Amino acid sequence: MKLFAKHKITLGALLLAFGLNHAGAQTNAPVTLEQISVAMGRAQTVFTRFVQERHLSLFNEPLQSEGFLCFEKPGRIRWETTVPYKSILVSDGSGVAQFEWTDEKWRKLDLGLGDALQNVVSQIAGVMDGRYASDRRDYTATVTNRADEVVITLVPQNETVRKMMAAIEVHLAADLKQTRRVVLRENGGDYTDIQFSEQFVNLELPPKTFDLNAPVDIGKIRSVSANAKP
Amino acid sequence: MTVRLAQNCLFAVLLAAFSGGCATENHFAAPTVLPKDDNHQSAFLRAEQTIENLFPARYCATQHAIVTVGGRQFTCDGLLEVSPTDGCHLAIVSSFGVVTDLRVNTDGGCELLKVTPLFREDWSRQFVARDLRRLFMAPANLQPAGQLADGSVVLQTPPDASGVTAQYIFSDDGARWQEMDLMQAGKIFYRATPKDFQKYPDTSAEIPGEFEVSAEAYRLELRITELTVAKEAQP
Numbered sequence: 365m366k367l368f369a370k371h372k373i374t375l376g377a378l379l380l381a382f383g384l385n386h387a388g389a390q391t392n393a394p395v396t397l398e399q400i401s402v403a404m405g406r407a408q409t410v411f412t413r414f415v416q417e418r419h420l421s422l423f424n425e426p427l428q429s430e431g432f433l434c435f436e437k438p439g440r441i442r443w444e445t446t447v448p449y450k451s452i453l454v455s456d457g458s459g460v461a462q463f464e465w466t467d468e469k470w471r472k473l474d475l476g477l478g479d480a481l482q483n484v485v486s487q488i489a490g491v492m493d494g495r496y497a498s499d500r501r502d503y504t505a506t507v508t509n510r511a512d513e514v515v516i517t518l519v520p521q522n523e524t525v526r527k528m529m530a531a532i533e534v535h536l537a538a539d540l541k542q543t544r545r546v547v548l549r550e551n552g553g554d555y556t557d558i559q560f561s562e563q564f565v566n567l568e569l570p571p572k573t574f575d576l577n578a579p580v581d582i583g584k585i586r587s588v589s590a591n592a593k594p
Numbered sequence: 595m596t597v598r599l600a601q602n603c604l605f606a607v608l609l610a611a612f613s614g615g616c617a618t619e620n621h622f623a624a625p626t627v628l629p630k631d632d633n634h635q636s637a638f639l640r641a642e643q644t645i646e647n648l649f650p651a652r653y654c655a656t657q658h659a660i661v662t663v664g665g666r667q668f669t670c671d672g673l674l675e676v677s678p679t680d681g682c683h684l685a686i687v688s689s690f691g692v693v694t695d696l697r698v699n700t701d702g703g704c705e706l707l708k709v710t711p712l713f714r715e716d717w718s719r720q721f722v723a724r725d726l727r728r729l730f731m732a733p734a735n736l737q738p739a740g741q742l743a744d745g746s747v748v749l750q751t752p753p754d755a756s757g758v759t760a761q762y763i764f765s766d767d768g769a770r771w772q773e774m775d776l777m778q779a780g781k782i783f784y785r786a787t788p789k790d791f792q793k794y795p796d797t798s799a800e801i802p803g804e805f806e807v808s809a810e811a812y813r814l815e816l817r818i819t820e821l822t823v824a825k826e827a828q829p
Contacts, residue, residue, distance in 0.1 A: 420673060420685050422695060422707060425654055425822075427673045427687060448819035449658040451669065453689070464660055464669065466815070476666030528691065528710075552708075554692060 410435040411589055412543075412563040421553035432582055433560075440574040444582055454579050461576040472577070503532075512538055527551060564589045622775065622782040622808075625763070627740040627748050634747065638738040640768030641747045646732045648771065648799055652677045652824040662813040672816075674730065677824070682726045686713070694718045698726045725814065728774060729786060729805050733760055746772060771802070784809045796823040 411434050417426040429449075434442040439457040444450075450465030462473045503518040518532040528550060535545040543563065548556040570588055572580040630638070657672035670693060675683045681699040685692055685708070695708035696718050704723040709715050739750040745766035753759050756778065763773040770791070776784035788802030801821065807814040 418671075418673075418687055420687075420692065420695070422683070423673055423675060423685060425673075427656060427671055427685075429671075448656065449817065451658075462667075462669065466660075473660065473667040473669070474662075474665060476663070476668050550691060556691075 408437050408566050409569055410565055411567045412560045414558050414560050416558045418556045434573055436569055442574055454574055456574040456576050459576050564592055564594055567592050622785050624782050625742050630738045630740040637747045637768040641749055641764040650823045655821040656819045658817050658819050660815040682730050698723050794821040
């Protein structure tokens with residue numbers, strides 16, 4: 365049951381991070397949740413590359429993957445892994461689908477957690493609408509200003525959730541124009557480090573980016589971004 | 595309230611999946627094994643060597659899997675470390691974090707290192723540990739059993755305490771592992787098919803890049819996405 369609370373935290377933290385890109389805050393000014401709320405209202409779409417490392421305390425090497433995240437208001441999300449395997453988790457705001465690349469073609473899964481995933485995605489849409497920032501029941505947030513970055517640390521208020529997820533760190537560039545990393549810290553020392561690059565905000569995403577039956581190839585989205593300014 | 599709704603929804607889905615999965619039973623026709631003769635000793639010996647030396651003694655592999663339970667599909671990643679002293683150590687990770695973490699020791703014993711609410715403990719012990727033993731550990735006490743009509747070489751283990759026999763099927767020259775069945779009372783309840791054999795960096799043998807497993811409660815499509823041979827520890 366805690367699984368989805370954590371998932372909500374994970375994706376919610378990512379989107380919170382991208383919302384912050386548009387806060388327009390000054391470098392040394394303290395970032396407030398009100399600013400975050402305003403910022404999230406401005407991002408209509410987000411497209412970014414990610415590199416994810418899951419560090420497990422009992423293993424020497426991390427589990428690595430990379431790919432692309434797409435978001436479009438209201439509540440459309442696409443998390444596409446491209447390395448070391450190809451997989452797409454996509455929601456068009458009303459439903460959710462997952463595709464796996466097998467035998468040289470995309471295969472749509474009979475997703476076991478579809479309803480629950482859709483519920484989570486709806487909450488993420490709420491994050492983008494700014495409800496997350498105005499509702500402080502879920503997390504306590506602290507902001508740390510460092511020389512070259514701003515770190516927002518979110519600690520779940522709910523004890524049950526906190527047993528799984530100790531804290532979420534959102535690392536922003538000092539000018540708040542770029543999200544550098546999101547670190548999800550679990551109890552016991554495990555953590556997931558997601559680093560972002562090649563971020564595009566308010567990019568006009570191609571049709572079928574969030575299609576639940578035949579999502580457009582990631583190459584097409586990248587070609588659109590290639591002509592845009594990050 | 596919304597969080598609770600999501601949690602309840604997940605719980606219901608998992609319950610449905612697991613209860614449905616447990617009700618599912620796969621049975622396969624047991625192949626007819628012709629008695630072994632003395633003309634194929636070299637093929638039997640080769641088959642024993644093939645399975646014994648299939649994987650490096652010490653390596654680390656990452657995996658990606660699609661698991662079908664009760665007609666529903668889930669994906670997860672695996673991180674596997676294997677050593678001749680510590681056995682197989684596997685962590686299964688979903689999009690939501692670590693699902694389970696266990697070790698199958700060289701004597702076959704299972705040790706759960708991390709139990710989470712995301713995965714039933716008995717599934718780790720019963721199914722995940724079994725997959726580890728059968729797919730990634732060389733079986734002990736393999737004996738020549740005979741050949742199939744197409745010449746495939748068959749080795750098998752003696753029945754264990756539960757009466758379960760593992761039957762390993764190889765190409766007619768013993769060089770390629772083709773299938774592994776678990777049988778009880780003459781019925782096959784678990785079939786693993788290695789596929790997509792390939793060489794990884796620093797490996798001499800061709801290693802299965804994929805496994806398809808059909809078992810009594812689930813179907814597993816497992817892909818090795820990366821395999822790294824570990825250097826021997828310095829004394």
